[in-house]
Amino acid sequence: MTLQRMDNVGIIVEDLDAAVAFFTELGMEVEGRAQIEGLFADQAVGIDGVRSEMAMMRTPDGHGKLELAQYHAPAAVGDGSYAPPNTLGLHRVMFAVDDLDDTLARLRPHGAELVGEVARYKDIYRLCYLRGPSGILLALAEQIG
16 A cells, blocks of 8 residues: 555644635635534544534645634644744645745735745745744745746
8 A cells, every 4th residue: 555645734723714815815725614523523633522614725736735724612722832943843834936025915914924034045946934824834935047
């Protein structure tokens, strides 16, 4: 048996509508939304009484997907603190964009904040890290050469 594919990356958010608006502005499309609850959900995540709402977002090419989820019960844990980029665990999600400056300008009204600065890697890429909804760490890359 071999791995078939990677289906999606799951991200827990505080405000699902705000996260959907952010990733829609980035250029992703909502593939579907659903309420998740019941025995299957409890069994799958190992928590009793799960009640959540999720939105599946896909990249324009249809290959990359994010599953955004907001837990209504039990409440999400953690304080959403902004761990630095060198923290162990899931690091960040990276997206290729056509125009980095335009993308940043469109995301700022949705709460995006640069972590450092826009940097240039040789004559190949312009790159940056930014925070999105619920402290999600993203990287954006614009190919320039």
